[in-house]
Amino acid sequence: MIRRIGLLFLIFFVLAIVSTRVLAQGPKAKPNIIVFLADDFGYECVTANGGKSYKTPNLDKLAAGGMRFEHCYVQPLCTPTRVQLMTGRYNVRNYLNFGTLDPRATTFANLLKRLGNYVTCMVGKWQLGQGLDLPKRFGFDEYCLWQHTRRPPRYANPGLEINGKENDYKNGEYGPELINKYALDFITRKKDEPFLLYYCEMLTHAPFQPTPDSADWDPKLLGEKLTNKKHFADNVAYMDKMIGRLITKLDELKIRDNTLFVFVGDNGTGVQIASQLGNRTIQGAKGSTISAGMHVPLIVNWPGTIPASKVSKDLIDSTDFLPTICAAAGVKVPPDLKVDGRSFLAQLKGDKGNPRDWFYCWYARDGGVEATHEFAATHNYKLYRTGDLYEWQADPLEKKPLAKAKLGGDAVAAQRMLQAALDQYQDARPAEYKQPGKKKKKPDTEEQP
Numbered sequence: 086m087i088r089r090i091g092l093l094f095l096i097f098f099v100l101a102i103v104s105t106r107v108l109a110q111g112p113k114a115k116p117n118i119i120v121f122l123a124d125d126f127g128y129e130c131v132t133a134n135g136g137k138s139y140k141t142p143n144l145d146k147l148a149a150g151g152m153r154f155e156h157c158y159v160q161p162l163c164t165p166t167r168v169q170l171m172t173g174r175y176n177v178r179n180y181l182n183f184g185t186l187d188p189r190a191t192t193f194a195n196l197l198k199r200l201g202n203y204v205t206c207m208v209g210k211w212q213l214g215q216g217l218d219l220p221k222r223f224g225f226d227e228y229c230l231w232q233h234t235r236r237p238p239r240y241a242n243p244g245l246e247i248n249g250k251e252n253d254y255k256n257g258e259y260g261p262e263l264i265n266k267y268a269l270d271f272i273t274r275k276k277d278e279p280f281l282l283y284y285c286e287m288l289t290h291a292p293f294q295p296t297p298d299s300a301d302w303d304p305k306l307l308g309e310k311l312t313n314k315k316h317f318a319d320n321v322a323y324m325d326k327m328i329g330r331l332i333t334k335l336d337e338l339k340i341r342d343n344t345l346f347v348f349v350g351d352n353g354t355g356v357q358i359a360s361q362l363g364n365r366t367i368q369g370a371k372g373s374t375i376s377a378g379m380h381v382p383l384i385v386n387w388p389g390t391i392p393a394s395k396v397s398k399d400l401i402d403s404t405d406f407l408p409t410i411c412a413a414a415g416v417k418v419p420p421d422l423k424v425d426g427r428s429f430l431a432q433l434k435g436d437k438g439n440p441r442d443w444f445y446c447w448y449a450r451d452g453g454v455e456a457t458h459e460f461a462a463t464h465n466y467k468l469y470r471t472g473d474l475y476e477w478q479a480d481p482l483e484k485k486p487l488a489k490a491k492l493g494g495d496a497v498a499a500q501r502m503l504q505a506a507l508d509q510y511q512d513a514r515p516a517e518y519k520q521p522g523k524k525k526k527k528p529d530t531e532e533q534p
Contacts, residue, residue, distance in 0.1 A: 115201060115279035115414055116387070117272075117344040119331065120406065122170070122283075123324060124163065124210060124290040125371055127354035128380045129362035130321060137361040139321040143329035144348060144384060151346075151386030152395040152433055156464060159352055159403040160448055161371065161378040164212055166351045166403050167285075171223070173407030173424035177447035177456070177513045186213040186223065191422055193407045194224030197281050201416040204278055206271045208264040209285035210239075217249055229267035231260060231287055239287045240294050241306040257304025259297050261288050265327045269334050276338045279414070284331075288324040289317060291355055296323040314357045342388045345413050347406070350381030374448060374458045376481045391433045400464060402444035405429055443506050447514075454519045461506035466496060468503035 128134055132141045133148035134155075160166040164183050165176050171192040172179060181187050197203040204226055211230040213219065220228045229247045231237075237244025237253065243260035244253045247267070254263065268284055292312030295302045299319045328348070335341035354360065354369030354377070361367075370377035383401055385391060404426030411418050412428040425445070431438030443463050447456045459470040467477040473486040474496065487496060 115203070116390075117280050117282075117340060118197070118203075118410055118413060119282045119284060119344060119346045120410065121328065121331075121346070121348045122167070122209075122285045123348070123350045123382075124285070124287055125352060125355045125369075126289050126321075126324075126350035126381065127352075127360070127367065127369060127377060128157075128350070128382050129360045129367040129377075130289075130350075130354060131382045131384070133384070134382055135363045137363070139318050139360070141321065141325045143325045143332065144382070147328070147332070147346065147348060147386040148384045148394075150388060150393050151384065151391045152397055154383040154385075154397045154399065154401050156398060157349060157381055157383035157401040158379045158444055158446075158462075159350065159381050160446065161352050161374055161458075162448075162450060163210075163351050165448060165450075167213065169403040170349075170351075170406045173404050173418070173422070173426040175404060175425045175445055175447055175510065175513070176449070177445075177459075177510050178423075178425070178515065179518075180447075180449070180452055181518065182452035183450055184212055184214070186219075188214065188216065188219065188222060190223070192223045193410045194281060194283060196224070196407075196411055196416050196418065197414050198224045198226070201411075201414045202279070203281045203414065204275050205281045205283070206268070206275075207283040207285065208268045208271075210287050210290075211246075211285070225283070227271065229264050231264070238307065238309050239290075240292070240296075240309070241304065261286060261323060261327055262297065265330055269330065272331075272334055272340075273338065276340055281410075281414075285351075286324055286327065288327075289320040289354075291357070293317050293320060293357075296320060298323055298326070317358050344387065345390075345410075346386045347410075348382065348384045348386075349406070353378040353380065372450075374446065374460065375483050376477060379446070385433055387433070392435050395435070397432055398464075399429065399432055399438075399440040400442075400444055401429055402426070402441070405441075409433075443503060445506055445510060447510065452518065454514070459507070459510075461503040463499050463503065466499035466503065468500055468507065470507060474500055474503075 129136050130139055131144050133145040133153055168180050168186050172190050179187055194205045198205050205224055206227050207225040208229045211233040215234050227248055231239045231245055233246040239260045242255050292309045293314050293316040294311055295316055296319050335344050353371045355371050356369045358369040359366055367377055408418055408426045408428040409430050412430040418424055427439055443461050445461045448458045449456045460467050465478050467475045475483045475486055
């Protein structure tokens, strides 16, 4: 009898310890999530993708330890992509104008904070509206931002807004390093609870200036007038270095295996930059709906969850990030949001998932009644609302639309599918957004193609 009581006591004791540990580890069952968005950085710029012009060792390591995608397409310009990525909805539904995210929008940060109990942070480029309350309204507990309430320099001796306070740096500080330090501090402080870090790197956007690692770095440089495309390679290298620091910190804190790391570009490379991809020269096409304006690198790493050294040919577009992030966090996307994206988490884990057959684009830089460019595309074919059909991988500059009278079987089938896709969005533009786009008296140098 005594032995039996002793055995029962031992069993209950062990169960109590296990239960306590499970409860203690419960919150960490949710993965940390880092979304790193590079500025003006096309697919051709990453060595792992076959790029030959720059060195990206840390990105290459992430690709070797995770999955890279060969067919990720976003919008041709910064704000349109950020609106789609953060809301999971095509621009036709909710894009107001350049430099603005509708204050009524629901973002992935809102969802993870409200429904997943995440602590959230955003660092880097903002360009979504000047309201002081906007970062928190969009779901970010804390932030270290450039171009939130004003437009100071972003690189040497920058101006940043940190949790509502304007900070100006005049002693040779470097903007990308400052936001990186804030990100590392956030990760360190929040390592024991699930966190979301939305890291919007200012690099590699013009002006192309020296970095602190450049031979001609000038710590006294002020403003953004100095620009020389010879520094683009240095800008790429410095961004890659900042990624390396993030990964090192995750390793030091022993939380890397519980961290989903997503790297993606916000649009194609600037038009001033020509890069080598295999045996081809890719001219940057930011601002254009041709392939080089929208084709960006996508690398996802999550040790122990995403198989190493995998390459996916699935189509991914910028609306797919919200549902994927939410799925990884165990957060159900409310049906009333009517998101257009679809989760690719299953593909990341090695399953077939539910890959898309086509993606859609409604693009108007300044918003308004109608798109300046609207199309739907498969891997090989692109159909514009105008009726022009291109075999866009074979004709990446879209110089010659296919003659309708000479379409073969595959092209005919693709045209029918893509027309049906366009028809879905024929009347999707809300009446409240059907206003003329904002006209600027002077060109916005931030986003000139």
